[in-house]
Structures are given as C-alpha cells and as structure tokens.
Amino acid sequence: MSGEEPLCTPPLASGPNGPAALRPLLGTVLDALAAGAWARGGPLPGGGPEAVAARVADVLGDALPDQGDPDALRALVHALAEGAADPADPLCAAHLHCPPLAVATAADLAVSVLNPSLDSWDQAPAASALEAAVTRALARAAGLADALVTTGGTESNQLALLLAREAYGGSVRLVCGANAHHSLPRAAWLLGLPDPVVVPAAGGTLDLAALDEALTTLSGPLLVAATAGTTDAGLIDPLPEIAGLCAAYGARLHIDAAYGGGLLFSDRHRDRLAGIQAAHTVTLDLHKLGWQPVAAGLLAVARPGELAVLHQRADYLNAGDDTEAGIPDLLDRSLRTTRRPDVLKIAVTLKTLGRTGLGALVDQVCARAAEFAALVRDHPGFELYDQPAISTVLFRPTDATDDAVAAVRRRLLHEGRAVLGRARLDGSLWLKATLLNPHTRPDQLAQLLKLAEEGTPA
DSSP states (O other), X not given: OTTXXXXXXXXXXXXXXXXXXXXXXXXXXXXXXXXXXXXXXXXXXXXXXXXXXXXXXHHHOSSSOSSOOTTHHHHHHHHXXXXXXXXXXXXXXXXXXXXXXXXXXXXXXXXXXXXXXXXSGGGOXXXXXXXXXXXXXXXXXXXXXXXXXXXXXXXXXXXXXXXXXXXXXXXXXEEEETTSOXXXXXXXXXXXXXXXXXXXXXXXXXXHHHHHXXXXXXOSOEEEEEEBSOTTTOOBXXXXXXXXXXXXXXXXXXXXXXXXXXXXXXXXXXXXXXXXXXXXXXXXXXXXXXXXXXXXXXXXXXXXXXXXXXXXXXXXXXXXXHHHTTOOOOTTSOSOSSOOOTHHHHHHHHHHHHHHHHHHHHHHHHHHHHHHHHHHHHOTTEEEOOXXXXXXXXXXXXXXXXXXXXXXXXXXXXXXXXXXEEEEETTEEEEEEXXXXXXXXXXXXXXXHHHHHHHSOO
C-alpha cells in the first residue's frame, strides 16, 4: 500500500468527536438558510415549477459525481431555502403545514445525531421509555388510554381501520362523511375492506339524519369515522351526537382529529371536542396545531389490548428469553420496523411550554383566523364562506367564477407573492387561508387580503 494517499474518513455526528464536527457545519447550515431566504424574498420562489426546477438543477449538477464537492452542504441548503415555501411567512397560508418551534427543531437534531431506532430496546433504551410515557399522557388528554406514534394522519387512519378490522374478526365496513379525509377510503382499499358508505356532509359536516338512516339499513360490523377539523374548512362534525348513534347501533367510532386535536390544549376551545372521549380510536397530528417538525402523528386508543394484533416475533429483535428477562418488546408499537424517536421533539415541547403554553398558541391562531374573517366580511369585493371553526378561512371574490378563483391562487403562486389554498364546498370553489403562525400580525392579514384582491382578474 506504500505510495498511496491515506483515506480521509468524514467525521461522524455522534461519538466523542461529534459535537466538534457538527458545530462548524451547523454554522454553515444556518448561514445558508438565512441567505437562501433572503434570495427568495417572499413566501415561496417566483417563476413557477419550471423556473424552480431549473435553479435546483443548476446548483445540483451531477447528483452522483466521481469526486465530492466540499461546498455541497452550503450550496444545496441555500438552494432548498431559496426554493422553499416557508410556513413561517405570514403570506404562506395554504395548507395544514405549520412553522415548527425552534425548541422542537433543536430536539429533532439530537435524534438525528444519536440515530436511535425504535424497533428494539437495545437500540433506543431511553427513547422507548420516553415514548411510552409521553404517548400515554397525550392519549389521556383525549380521554383515551394509550397512543402509538405515526408519520401523520394517513398512517393513523390506516391503523384505526386495521384495529377495527381485527377487533371484529377480519372484516369491517367504513361509514364516513363526504367531508372525510381521503386517507380513510384509501385505507379501506389498502386493507381489502368493502367499499365505504359515504354519508352526505350538510354544510361541510357529517349529516346526522343521513348517518342514522345508513346505520339503520346497514348490517355487519361497522366503523363510523367522524372528523374534528376537516382539511377543506376546519369544520368539526357533531361528535357527541355521532357517538350517541354509534352506541345505539353498536358501531365502532373513530375520530380523525388530525387538525382539531390541538384544541385539547386550549381552555378556551377544548369544549369543541366534546365527545372525543367516546371514540375507540382518535387520530392526532402535532405537525399541525402542535408546531412540530414533520412527522409528529399519533393514534390514540381506548383499549390498549387491541394493539396486540400488531405484534410480531423476530428473534434478533425480541427473543422470548429476552422479554422474559424484562427487556421491553417494541414490535407491537408500530407497523414500521426501523423508526426514529419522533417523540423526543414532542416531549421537549410539552415539557418546555406545558399545556397552557401550547394552548396559548392555539388561541392565538384561532384569534388570527377570526380577525381575517372579519376583514373579508367587511370587504365589499369578497365573500366569506362562514366564521372559522378553528383557523381556516374560506373566501372568494364576490360574483367570481370558479375559473377566476383558481386563477387568483395560481397567479399569486407563480409570482411568489402569497400561498393560498383552494377548497370546493357547496358547489363553489373557495380560496383557503390556513393560519398556523401565531406570530402573524393584523397588518399582515390585511396584506394577504390585499394581494388576493390585486390577483383577481378585472
């Protein structure tokens, strides 16, 4: 081997030398984030998909070069930030995509550094204990007994249908409103269940009379899925009445509270979720009204014993003699095997802010939504759909066609001036502002409406 150049091994993030290796790299990342945001100059990059793709391609070049580039970290983080839709910008208000708290993001870095995996206790000793305690606490906040960490509402809803299927011995039929999240009928398809029964949603919420009629005529095991915070308008189904119907007809109840579940933290708004404790399963999602970096989903369950159906045996992960000796078995805590402890950022947030601190953030975004709705209502050029139930406001230019409404949104996106969503309710297309930034000011709400006005075709 004489005469050959010695190999240069890149430093590791963990271990005794990890902090020293990370510090200068973190400085590079933070500087590149700031420079990229400045270059973007707004809530999202201008020019549309082709312009953004061209800029990324120019920076990336050969994605797998023969020789490495020591400037790659700075250049690519800058490109990502310049080409991002920034959820912390008050004019970025389209989706249930929150700006993450700094303390939660810092905690998430620790997870990346230590790189534990929650598929066996010996890979994540402290993380497994932390997850068990925090998930139980969050489940109790909803009036249930335990919870699993998931990647978000889609996985949680799929798990809810799986648990229902197994609880009924192998089959169940989903009954949901037309306002239900798309992941529910998709989960029924993935699990090989009968086609769902879709009940009308009157005014955006599940129609109780139609549900009563459906439950009267249907036979066999049924799972009714209610929604606490619809994706389109943030509306909450009449949960106590739905729970009453489920009890009367012997149907199982799942509540998708991926959006509205955050109201549990608020003394002012918690009553909107009355009836949630009657559910067999509840979807929660703290990367919405919880200000967590993606992913931070949970499925809360009323009967922890039902989780046993998820259990698998793999000798290299949960050998029988190990579990008999007291080593925790983690393979009934998820459908996934390798999974990172997303619970750390949640735990740090809960411990740092407390319920009242998180509740104050919920109250702030709900108040901002009410303020924005008032601006729309008082503007002669716009029509308000209804008062916001949580923090979503639907509005549209007065007397505009659906094509004109869609054009407003696309024009603002292409110019990089604002990010508004879209929702179709009661036969019309609406612009959607989902307000999840508690730092948004009244003047920024006025600016958002002004931009929508300027983007409206004459």
